[in-house]
Amino acid sequence: MQAQTKNETPSLKAENLAQFLQTEFKKYRSAADFVSFKMIREKTRDYSVRNGKAEDLTEFVDLGLMIEVMVSGHIGYGATCELTADGIKRAFERALNMTRTSASRAVYKFDKNIRPAVQGTYSTSRKVRLDKLSLTEIFDYLKKTSLGLKTNDKIISAVSDAMLIECTQNYFSSEGTEIFQEFDIIVNSMSATASDGKESQTRSLHGGRGNCIQGGAEYFQLDNALRECETISREALELLTAENCPSETCDLILAPDQMLLQIHESIGHPLELDRILGDERNFAGWSFVQPADFGHLQYGSPIMNVVFDPAGANQLASYNFDDVGNKADKKYLIKSGKLEAALGSLESQTRSKISGVANARSSSWNRAPIDRMANINLEGGDLSLDQMIAKVERGVIMYSNRSWSIDDYRRKFQFGCEYGKLIENGKVTKTLKNPNYRGVTVPFWNALSGLTTTDTIESYGSPYCGKGEPSQVIRVGHASPYALFKNIEVFGGG
Numbered sequence: 019m020q021a022q023t024k025n026e027t028p029s030l031k032a033e034n035l036a037q038f039l040q041t042e043f044k045k046y047r048s049a050a051d052f053v054s055f056k057m058i059r060e061k062t063r064d065y066s067v068r069n070g071k072a073e074d075l076t077e078f079v080d081l082g083l084m085i086e087v088m089v090s091g092h093i094g095y096g097a098t099c100e101l102t103a104d105g106i107k108r109a110f111e112r113a114l115n116m117t118r119t120s121a122s123r124a125v126y127k128f129d130k131n132i133r134p135a136v137q138g139t140y141s142t143s144r145k146v147r148l149d150k151l152s153l154t155e156i157f158d159y160l161k162k163t164s165l166g167l168k169t170n171d172k173i174i175s176a177v178s179d180a181m182l183i184e185c186t187q188n189y190f191s192s193e194g195t196e197i198f199q200e201f202d203i204i205v206n207s208m209s210a211t212a213s214d215g216k217e218s219q220t221r222s223l224h225g226g227r228g229n230c231i232q233g234g235a236e237y238f239q240l241d242n243a244l245r246e247c248e249t250i251s252r253e254a255l256e257l258l259t260a261e262n263c264p265s266e267t268c269d270l271i272l273a274p275d276q277m278l279l280q281i282h283e284s285i286g287h288p289l290e291l292d293r294i295l296g297d298e299r300n301f302a303g304w305s306f307v308q309p310a311d312f313g314h315l316q317y318g319s320p321i322m323n324v325v326f327d328p329a330g331a332n333q334l335a336s337y338n339f340d341d342v343g344n345k346a347d348k349k350y351l352i353k354s355g356k357l358e359a360a361l362g363s364l365e366s367q368t369r370s371k372i373s374g375v376a377n378a379r380s381s382s383w384n385r386a387p388i389d390r391m392a393n394i395n396l397e398g399g400d401l402s403l404d405q406m407i408a409k410v411e412r413g414v415i416m417y418s419n420r421s422w423s424i425d426d427y428r429r430k431f432q433f434g435c436e437y438g439k440l441i442e443n444g445k446v447t448k449t450l451k452n453p454n455y456r457g458v459t460v461p462f463w464n465a466l467s468g469l470t471t472t473d474t475i476e477s478y479g480s481p482y483c484g485k486g487e488p489s490q491v492i493r494v495g496h497a498s499p500y501a502l503f504k505n506i507e508v509f510g511g512g
């Protein structure tokens with residue numbers, strides 16, 4: 019096992035580098051109608067252990083600069099990882115020339131108001147910084163949890179892995195903006211695959227995505243993790259002898275770790291304003307949502323309240339400012355079931371005259387910001403989980419996403435989960451394997467008829483939301499209670 023390392027950190031220390039960029043910035047700040055510099059440094063450590071043995075150890079640092087310019091109301095970009103006076107000069111000239119050339123074919127002529135002047139900072143809420151966690155400590159944790167998953171000879175694969183990311187961003191602009199944000203990010207997943215020679219079933223921590231949070235080294239509590247290992251392993255074995263999910267129309271309860279994907283695919287993506295405007299139709303797709311739907315469309319039942327919330331203490335996509343320096347605040351996207359606002363950045367809001375949020379986000383220093391999700395959360399209701407189950411005459415509870423499919427207008431979808439439970443006459447009666455369901459976005463959300471209370475809300479995320487040309491993979495967070503939907507088509511699988 020050997021550490022792989024790429025894009026080594028330049029010899030300049032972070033604070034000296036920020037100072038160097040400030041000095042360089044002064045040379046260019048008046049060379050266009052608007053200029054901004056954004057430096058992003060990201061250190062990633064990626065570790066994996068299978069059946070108690072180390073499999074993967076990758077460590078790398080990615081560091082670079084994004085330059086944004088505005089010429090004649092048109093915005094353009096130039097990026098470089100060569101952080102020298104010459105490297106910055108070449109990137110700036112590239113940005114300026116490209117923007118001048120393309121300004122005559124601009125979709126929209128902006129003014130500088132879409133880059134307001136702000137100053138501020140953000141730091142992940144944590145007790146112990148991630149950089150305090152040693153290689154030995156993290157591998158010890160992963161080895162013990164991997165072995166904790168392997169409770170039986172029928173568990174043929176027990177994987178525990180962790181990705182630790184330390185990210186800093188320095189941003190300043192010709193309007194006077196100065197922002198510093200730093201993030202400590204943890205993606206920790208565990209999975210157990212059980213096999214009896216005929217049947218094979220995998221159970222994992224929240225559908226393979228595991229825990230995706232912002233937080234510090236204090237997250238790694240072995241006792242908690244070993245309890246999770248026991249549950250994962252027991253449920254994987256249980257699935258070997260479970261009945262297949264029936265095919266019928268009945269009530270459906272989704273656990274928060276499946277709601278993660280349900281919210282992501284059927285609320286998050288269709289509400290991205292650049293998709294609604296058609297910018298993404300060649301790649302990520304369009305949306306069934308029309309500009310005229312905002313303020314009118316009854317997206318779901320009256321108990322449905324969905325927020326863009328960048329302030330969730332340990333949610334994966336929390337921040338104070340988006341990647342163009344727009345201050346991020348909580349906002350209702352859907353209130354009492356009615357569609358209110360879009361996931362649209364300042365540019366998309368200006369173009370469409372539709373209310374949006376601070377969500378211009380880029381995956382790294384070498385990508386231009388586009389309209390993204392961040393933390394998109396469903397608010398709680400008034401039921402305990404037992405009360406919700408008691409309301410169901412016949413239905414299925416589904417946990418942990420394992421497959422998904424949705425058309426590029428985000429209208430028709432089909433999801434598969436790892437683990438199900440049958441409900442008969444208000445009681446949970448048996449475990450079901452291969453549970454799936456399908457629906458159509460607006461009728462499905464209008465079938466929402468119960469939510470568990472705020473204290474039952476669980477928060478998950480994904481580090482891998484893909485979109486854009488060239489491709490960008492970004493981190494998103496989704497928090498949700500348990501949700502009850504009436505008369506949904508469920509079915510089993512092979």
Ligand SMILES: [Zn+2]
Pocket residue numbers: 282287482483484
């Ligand atoms: Zn996505």
